Amino acid sequence: MRKFGNTGMEIKRVGFGGIPIQRISQEDTNKVIDELEKCGVNFIDTARGYTISEEYLGNALKGRREKFYIATKSMSRNYESMKKDIEISLKNLQTDYIDLYQMHNVKPAEYDTIFGEDRAYRALLEAKEAGKIKHIGITSHGLETVEKAVESGKFETIQFPYNIVENQADEVFKKAHEKGVGTIVMKPLAGGAIDDGTLAMKYILSREYIDVAIPGMDTPEQVRENTAVLENFELTEEDNVKITKIKSELGTNFCRRCEYCLPCPQGVIIPQNFLLEGYYTRYGLQDWAIDRYKALGEDQRASNCVECGACESKCPYELPIIEMLKNVVNTLEK
Ligand code: SF4
Ligand code: SF4
Incomplete structure (x- = not known):
């Protein structure tokens, strides 16, 4: 188990990313959660924005909520809508408290605007005081956002993409780790662009300053595969050769399938x-x-x-x- 920054949480370094729940049934969600429990995975991350993900997870966690730390997040930026979103998350997840509530995908240009009187951060602080959420975090695809967040002392965790072909967050993750800010890696497989899942997870877990990687998983097999990496994630010579090859093949101009560009007015997917x-x-x-x-x-x-x-x-x-x-x-x- 890993000490998760200064949050007091102790977590397995392989967590669960809740995006794929959107494409599976409630029954299959239950099977995935069963497997997480068996494998000792105790950190689950979802989002208000992942359609039915919170609800399915809430149903699947009934009777075993205490075995997991639940993280979710909202794109709300003003006070009232964030307040509302926290209540919806609590209801969907069928719980009295959420362990980590994150501001979702904060762009560098909007970072400074989230802290005012009628802005979202205040709603998070109030919810924390009321015990509805235990910790406040932030997620982003923009480096400047997480750099500022780590400096500010206002966030207990940061979540950022990190993988074989996207390691621009190395320095900020190191700094966060030194300061006791929890470090969460999203997009460990670069949105599916890297097809060797085991190598991708080894690459991340071999970085000591990363607390947890949260691959999206929609089958029990994937849970077993990803958690098996925890047994030995030391990179071999052969691994390093493969990593160099993947880096040169993908470069940096590749699509991570985050879908933020959609919808296209012409309908182009x-x-x-x-x-x-x-x-x-x-x-x-x-x-x-x-x-x-x-x-x-x-x-x-x-x-x-x-x-x-x-x-x-x-x-x-x-x-x-x-x-x-x-x-x-x-x-x-x-
Ligand atoms: S092209 Fe669209 S889906 Fe791909 S990385 Fe950019 S926003 Fe995301
Ligand atoms: S028409 Fe082309 S440029 Fe315009 S949003 Fe669609 S894909 Fe992008």
Whole structure:
């Protein structure tokens, strides 16, 4: 078990990311939670924004809530809506308290605006005083946000993407760890771009300053695979060769499938286009990728992009989506 910053929580370094609950049933959610319990995973992270995730988890945790630390988060930025969201989370999760409530995906430009009298942070402080939440955290895709959060002393945990191809948070995670701020890694598989899950988890767990990685898991097998890594996560020479190869193949301009760019006004399913291109170029599944691309609606394909630019301003990784979609067309429609 790992001391989770200064929160007083003791957690397993492999936690559970609740995004995939959205694509499975209540019954399958129960099976995943059964497996978490068996494997000793005791940190569960979800979000108000993950549709039915909180509700399914609440049902699955009935009668065993005390065995887990529950973290959730809200995109609310003002006082009233955050207050409301905390109540909804408590109801959905069927609990009197939430162990960690996080401000979800705070962009660097809005960081300074969350602390005023009628802003969200005040609602979190009040909920903490009332015992409805135990700790306050923050999540972001923007480095400046978490840097400021660690400096401020206002947040007990930070959550940021970190994986083989995205390690720009190294320094801020180290600093957070030194200061007793809990460190949570999201996107350990770079949104599915890295297909060797064991290697991806080893890479993260071998960093001592990271408290917990929270891969999204939707089957008991995945829970077993990810927790097995805890038995030995020392990187071998062979692992390092593979890591170098993955880094050079993916570079930094790749889609993490966070879907913040959606909806596109034209209906282009942006991340799906990049995913299929990846299957074509990286995994040698050319025919399959082309078939799947053709199976998309005409409006959903990369070629339907009219270059309005609406998506690019929403992408937290500042990807040149328009140019990248042109590459998709060149690859999959040639
Ligand atoms: S630039 Fe293209 S993909 Fe992006 S929102 Fe506009 S039409 Fe959609
Ligand atoms: S293009 Fe950017 S915003 Fe859209 S899914 Fe990919 S990483 Fe996320």
